Every structure is written in structure tokens, then in C-alpha cells.
Amino acid sequence: MTTPRPETLAKLTPVLTKRWLSPDAWRIGTYEKLDGYAALRKALKAHPDDLIQLIKDSGLRGRGGAGFPTGLKWGFIPQGDGKPHYLVVNADEGEPGTCKDLPLMTHDPHSLVEGVIIGSYAIRASRAYIYIRGEAVHAARRLRNAVQEAYAKGYLGRDILGSGFDLELVVHSGAGAYICGEETALLDSLEGFRGQPRLRPPFPATHGLYASPTVVNNVGTIASVPYIVLGGADWWKTMGTEKSSGPMIYSLSGRVANPGQYECTMGVTLRELLELAGGMQPGHNLRFWTPGGSSTPLLTAEHLDVPLDFEGVAAAGSILGTTATQIFSDQDCPVYATYRWLEFYHHESCGKCTPCREGNYWMVRVYRRILAGQGTHEDLDTLLDTCDNILGRSFCGLGDGATSSVTSSLKYFKQDYLDYIEGRTAPKLSDKQLVGAH
Amino acid sequence: MSVFTEQTRERAREIIARYPADRSRSALLPLLHLVQSEEGYVSPSGVEFCAEVLGLNKAQVGAVATFYTMYKRKPTGDYLVSVCTNTMCNVLGGQEVYDTLAEHLGVGHDETTADGTVTLEHAECLAACDYGPVMTVNYDFFDGVDPQTALGVVEELRSGGRPMPTRGARLCTLKEMSVQLAGFADEREGAVADGGPGEPTLRGLRLAEQHGISVPGYDPNTPIRSKAEADRAAAEAKAQADADKAAAEAEAKRAEAAKAQAAGVAANPPASDGKPAGDDADAQERSLKEAEAQQ
Numbered sequence: 001m002t003t004p005r006p007e008t009l010a011k012l013t014p015v016l017t018k019r020w021l022s023p024d025a026w027r028i029g030t031y032e033k034l035d036g037y038a039a040l041r042k043a044l045k046a047h048p049d050d051l052i053q054l055i056k057d058s059g060l061r062g063r064g065g066a067g068f069p070t071g072l073k074w075g076f077i078p079q080g081d082g083k084p085h086y087l088v089v090n091a092d093e094g095e096p097g098t099c100k101d102l103p104l105m106t107h108d109p110h111s112l113v114e115g116v117i118i119g120s121y122a123i124r125a126s127r128a129y130i131y132i133r134g135e136a137v138h139a140a141r142r143l144r145n146a147v148q149e150a151y152a153k154g155y156l157g158r159d160i161l162g163s164g165f166d167l168e169l170v171v172h173s174g175a176g177a178y179i180c181g182e183e184t185a186l187l188d189s190l191e192g193f194r195g196q197p198r199l200r201p202p203f204p205a206t207h208g209l210y211a212s213p214t215v216v217n218n219v220g221t222i223a224s225v226p227y228i229v230l231g232g233a234d235w236w237k238t239m240g241t242e243k244s245s246g247p248m249i250y251s252l253s254g255r256v257a258n259p260g261q262y263e264c265t266m267g268v269t270l271r272e273l274l275e276l277a278g279g280m281q282p283g284h285n286l287r288f289w290t291p292g293g294s295s296t297p298l299l300t301a302e303h304l305d306v307p308l309d310f311e312g313v314a315a316a317g318s319i320l321g322t323t324a325t326q327i328f329s330d331q332d333c334p335v336y337a338t339y340r341w342l343e344f345y346h347h348e349s350c351g352k353c354t355p356c357r358e359g360n361y362w363m364v365r366v367y368r369r370i371l372a373g374q375g376t377h378e379d380l381d382t383l384l385d386t387c388d389n390i391l392g393r394s395f396c397g398l399g400d401g402a403t404s405s406v407t408s409s410l411k412y413f414k415q416d417y418l419d420y421i422e423g424r425t426a427p428k429l430s431d432k433q434l435v436g437a438h
Numbered sequence: 439m440s441v442f443t444e445q446t447r448e449r450a451r452e453i454i455a456r457y458p459a460d461r462s463r464s465a466l467l468p469l470l471h472l473v474q475s476e477e478g479y480v481s482p483s484g485v486e487f488c489a490e491v492l493g494l495n496k497a498q499v500g501a502v503a504t505f506y507t508m509y510k511r512k513p514t515g516d517y518l519v520s521v522c523t524n525t526m527c528n529v530l531g532g533q534e535v536y537d538t539l540a541e542h543l544g545v546g547h548d549e550t551t552a553d554g555t556v557t558l559e560h561a562e563c564l565a566a567c568d569y570g571p572v573m574t575v576n577y578d579f580f581d582g583v584d585p586q587t588a589l590g591v592v593e594e595l596r597s598g599g600r601p602m603p604t605r606g607a608r609l610c611t612l613k614e615m616s617v618q619l620a621g622f623a624d625e626r627e628g629a630v631a632d633g634g635p636g637e638p639t640l641r642g643l644r645l646a647e648q649h650g651i652s653v654p655g656y657d658p659n660t661p662i663r664s665k666a667e668a669d670r671a672a673a674e675a676k677a678q679a680d681a682d683k684a685a686a687e688a689e690a691k692r693a694e695a696a697k698a699q700a701a702g703v704a705a706n707p708p709a710s711d712g713k714p715a716g717d718d719a720d721a722q723e724r725s726l727k728e729a730e731a732q733q
Contacts, residue, residue, distance in 0.1 A: 012651050103635060177507065231657065
């Protein structure tokens with residue numbers, strides 16, 4: 001493996017990930033030795049409004065996909081309204097390709113717990129929840145252990161470090177539903193209902209958990225807070241770009257020599273990430289990739305130099321999403337890849353709205369037909385027409401996201417579809433599978 | 439109702455106590471994990487138990503239990519083997535792993551072997567794409583599997599062994615795991631400490647370490663500006679701008695630039711940030727519309 005050039009190596013910004021190298025950083029003793037809970041002590045001496053201002057000044061944007069400015073979100077919580085406030089962490093990581101929150105919670109759970117305490121203090125919440133994906137059992141073990149340790153040390157509970165601030169924190173395991181990563185579905189699930197999205201407005205900032213003002217933030221967003229409190233907004237902004245500040249954990253998977261987590265300055269390009277990851281696997285050439293999970297439109301080898309920040313990826317016609325770059329080569333079929341993602345959206349559609357529930361059901365069937373060599377040219381029109389009726393007409397982003405790979409793969413790889421339809425590519429699914437193995 | 443012991447009831451009370459007094463329904467998901475820990479699935483009596491302790495009716499509980507994939511609707515084996523067949527793991531060989539196990543065990547999706555040891559399922563993305571193809575046993579990871587290693591794991595399970603996951607804690611049964619999912623600590627000696635990070639997790643860090651890269655300028659003692667200070671700074675900036683404006687009568691061009699700068703300081707957040715709160719759907723929709731417009 002050739003060593004990456006110094007200018008590419010300089011894109012690495014180990015901040016949120018740096019404790020992962022220390023074995024036992026998940027234990028409170030080790031965490032404390034590595035600056036742990038120093039940010040909390042500092043934050044509790046400041047006025048909550050100053051902390052909201054600090055996060056605004058840092059330009060931190062949500063790490064869960066949408067990139068909403070975090071300080072602004074915190075600032076939307078009405079103060080002095082006499083209602084309880086809640087901070088809810090969205091740890092329901094499940095967007096295909098995304099795998100950055102699980103290692104963070106497994107290897108450095110206290111950074112999330114510390115961020116939760118500071119965030120709750122800032123928005124004046126006395127109860128916080130971490131809604132963690134059910135399947136993430138080892139991360140949940142470490143997180144529950146961390147919460148227990150934090151209580152024992154007086155970082156949680158009543159009168160935290162003598163500040164007069166109280167906070168109860170509960171780690172709540174989900175039960176296997178991708179839709180619960182949608183913030184309002186998550187809140188319904190946390191209230192003990194089926195996880196289905198709510199109509200907005202009203203927004204969670206005023207009517208969230210138990211119809212009270214609620215901030216819902218992603219794991220990476222909240223885990224960033226202690227670093228900003230310690231290092232300051234100006235230091236945070238030395239990383240990233242003007243409108244997308246800070247470091248970001250880029251998750252590389254697929255046909256690369258060294259898949260894994262690379263925390264880089266926001267705005268790094270795929271060309272640079274591939275250089276860090278030792279290039280493509282031998283014998284594979286880049287053909288298509290997702291910039292941030294399966295709900296973000298596919299990009300191609302022509303997009304190697306797109307800056308991977310919120311603005312750069314949007315300008316290229318996709319979405320930064322969760323910076324989960326799934327990398328596929330000339331040996332992978334974009335039609336089959338899209339089909340598998342659709343099976344996922346079909347399975348995970350909550351059923352609340354018709355476009356998503358029915359649209360994904362039928363699109364899966366059209367794909368099976370195409371991949372079994374029985375597709376028609378009309379099928380391609382049907383797919384685009386179905387996408388037109390899902391995108392923007394679904395209740396939440398799940399339906400919209402499902403159309404991303406369909407429309408983008410038809411845009412860039414229509415010939416691959418035609419090759420199945422016109423018999424130049426051998427069928428990938430058999431008639432038996434047409435009956436529905438899934 | 440006899441299946442549920444006093445210990446289960448005690449645990450149920452503990453779960454309910456985690457949530458605000460008038461919001462006990464929040465305890466429903468952990469309670470469903472709890473009844474699954476007793477019976478290996480959510481049975482009609484499990485539904486009844488949850489309904490009883492929360493003061494709900496059975497239809498309300500049943501509607502929730504059937505919504506979530508992890509609540510099983512028929513008895514399961516001791517070990518739930520989940521093979522990821524979502525796109526990335528799929529193209530890397532996950533489908534082949536699943537097909538091999540299904541054929542070898544003679545069971546399909548969500549079915550259990552006759553000896554009651556293994557329940558097989560194909561799973562959607564398990565959030566370990568950098569280790570693909572992956573499978574889990576009772577949700578702990580076996581990374582980078584191929585048909586042979588997967589068969590080895592399953593065979594060991596069926597012969598009474600407990601193979602060690604690649605990452606995560608030593609295995610327990612699915613019922614024991616469900617107690618943890620209900621929110622109770624893993625009491626097994628050393629289990630929380632099991633499972634160090636794998637190489638893909640550390641790859642970027644190792645590279646940074648090798649080449650001595652860290653983020654410069656980090657000073658943990660950087661003071662947090664108080665709002666009063668910030669306001670004073672803004673006022674000073676404004677006064678400065680006014681002074682510049684006065685001086686600008688002589689030198690109009692220079693003052694124009696200073697005014698713009700002062701206005702920029704006063705209006706802190708970038709103008710484009712004024713979006714509605716946390717609206718994923720809108721953001722996505724907008725980006726997609728832009729993408730369409732560019733086509």
C-alpha cells in the first residue's frame with residue numbers, strides 16, 4: 001500500500017474518534033484521564049444561554065443526515081414556559097451504509113453521556129433519553145455501564161457537581177424498526193406506540209416528547225458538544241468549510257482496500273478518502289457510490305472531486321446524509337444494488353402513508369421482474385412514475401429516500417436496465433426467487 | 439398468567455419507574471423485551487401481562503408488538519442467527535452466506551431448527567458495513583463471514599458450544615439477551631469489557647497516529663464567552679461601525695466595506711440557516727428537487 005501524500009493525510013482530523021485508540025476509554029476512570037468530564041465542569045459554570053450561543057457560534061450542524069444547525073435547534077426551545085423540557089438522542093443507527101455511531105458508543109460512551117448532560121443543562125431539561133437501536137446490544141451494554149458510572153460519580157442525578165442542576169438519563173432500546181430513526185417516529189416509539197412519523201408542524205421544539213419542548217439530536221452531534229465546550233467555537237471552525245464546520249466521521253465500505261472509519265475535515269473528497277483507504281481493491285474500478293447512505297442519490301466516478309460537505313454534495317445533485325460512503329465497482333450491478341435497497345425500504349415502510357407503503361411494494365416487484373429477465377421498456381416508465389408519486393408525497397423522508405437510488409441509477413445507468421430487459425445481461429434472479437424469497 | 443413470576447413483576451415495576459409517573463406507556467417496549475425474555479417470544483399471555491401492568495387493552499399492546507421486527511411471534515431457538523443481506527453485505531457475499539445456512543439447517547427466514555437451538559433470519563443493514571459481510575448471533579457480531587465460517591459458527595452452536603463473536607461480548611441465550619434489551623445491566627463477569635475495536639474501526643486513527651497528525655490549536659481552557667460579553671462586543675462593533683461611517687464621509691468607499699463587516703459580525707449565523715426545525719424530509723425533498731432541476 002502506498003503512503004498517502006502529506007496534503008491528503010492532513011485532511012485527517014481525529015477528534016471524536018481519538019479515544020478509540022485507548023483501550024478501556026469506555027471506563028470512567030480512563031475517560032476522566034483523557035479530558036473526560038472537564039467540559040461538564042466548565043459548562044456548569046457558564047450560563048445555559050452562553051452554551052447555546054457557543055454552539056451557534058461553532059456552526060455545528062446535525063450529524064444525523066439533515067445537517068440542521070444545532071445551536072439554532074437548541075435556541076428554539078421556549079424558555080420559562082413552565083413545561084418540562086427533554087433532550088432525546090437519536091441512536092437508532094440503521095441507514096444502510098451507516099456505521100459511525102455504534103463504534104462511538106461502544107468505545108467512547110462517556111463522550112455521549114457528557115454531551116447529553118451539557119446539552120440538557122443548556123436547554124433546561126431535567127430528563128434525557130438515549131433511544132438506541134435494539135440490535136446495537138454491545139453499544140447499549142457499554143452505554144448503560146457508562147450511565148451507571150456517571151450516576152455513581154455524581155455527574156448524573158440530583159444537584160450535579162453541586163451546581164443545583166438535576167438530570168435523569170435513561171438508555172432506551174428500540175426493537176427493530178428503521179423508521180424510528182425519523183425523529184417524530186422515534187418520539188412516538190419512545191412514548192410506547194408504533195413508530196410512525198407525526199405531521200409537522202408542530203415541531204418537536206414545541207411539541208415533542210409528551211407534547212413538551214424537545215430537542216432530538218444525533219449521537220455524533222451530541223458527542224461533539226464537549227469538544228466545542230473545551231476547545232471553543234473558533235477552534236472547531238478551523239476544521240471543515242465555511243458553512244459545514246468541524247470534523248466528520250466518514251465511513252468507507254465496499255470495494256476499497258481498507259474499509260473503515262476515517263474522521264476528516266468536512267469537505268474532504270472521495271478521491272482523498274480513497275487515497276487514505278489505500279485505493280480500490282485490486283481488480284476493481286469505481287463505478288458508483290453513495291455519499292451518505294442508501295437514501296442519498298448515487299454518484300459516479302465523475303464525482304470523485306466533489307467536496308463532501310452539505311453544500312458540495314447538494315450541488316452535485318445528492319445529499320451528504322450520514323457520510324456513509326458505500327463504494328461499488330465495475331463488478332457490481334447498479335440495478336441489483338437498487339433492488340436490494342428497495343427490498344429494505346419496502347420492509348421498513350411503516351405503512352402510515354399510501355405512496356410509500358404501496359409504491360415501494362410495487363417497485364420491488366418491478367425490479368424482481370427486470371432482474372429475472374422479464375422486464376419491459378414500460379417498466380422503466382412505471383418506476384419513474386412511481387417515484388414521482390412517492391417523492392414529496394410521502395409522510396416522511398423514508399419514502400423520499402427510497403426513490404433516491406431508483407431515479408439516480410436510472411439517470412446514470414439506464415443501459416444496465418436495458419441490458420436486462422433486452423436480454424444482453426443474464427437474469428440475476430431466478431423464477432423461483434420471483435415468487436418472493438424475501 | 440402463571441408463566442410470569444413475582445421476579446418478572448418486580449422487574450416490570452422497575453422498568454415503569456424509569457419513566458415519568460403519568461407516562462408509564464413509555465415502558466411498553468422494554469416490557470415487551472421483558473416478556474420475550476421469559477418465553478422466547480411475545481406470546482398472547484405476554485401481551486396480556488404488558489396490558490395488565492400498564493392499564494392498556496390487549497389490542498393496544500398487540501398493535502405495538504407486531505410492528506417491531508425484534509419481537510418474535512412464535513417460539514425461537516436459543517440463538518438467533520441474523521445474516522445481513524442488505525445491499526453492501528449482499529454484494530460482498532452475504533446472500534450466499536444466508537442461502538448456505540438456510541440450506542444446511544433446512545429452515546427459511548424466521549424459522550427454527552427442530553432441535554430448538556437456532557432461529558435463522560436475513561436481516562437488513564446491521565450498521566457494520568465496514569466489516570461486511572456480517573452476521574450476528576443474538577445481535578453480537580461475527581465479521582467478514584463467508585459460507586464456511588458461518589457454517590462453523592452454526593455447527594458449534596448446535597453442538598452446545600458458544601463461539602466467541604469477533605466484536606461484542608461472549609454469547610448468551612436470546613432470552614438472557616432480552617433481559618438486557620429490557621434495560622438491565624449485563625451482570626456477567628467481564629462481558630461489558632469484551633470486544634475491542636476491530637481494525638476497520640481504527641483505520642483512520644492508526645494512519646493519523648503513524649504520521650503524527652492531530653488537530654492543532656486545541657486549548658481546553660478556551661473561555662466560554664458570556665452572553666453579556668458577546669452583547670458588549672456586538673455593541674462595540676456597532677459603535678465602531680458608526681465611527682467608521684462618520685469618517686466615511688471623507689472616504690466613502692472604505693467606510694462601505696467596514697459597514698458590511700460590522701453588519702456581518704452583528705448578524706452571527708449565516709443567512710441560509712433559517713430553516714424550520716429539524717425537518718429531515720423537507721431538506722431531503724429540497725435537495726432532490728434541486729437535483730431534478732439540474733437534470
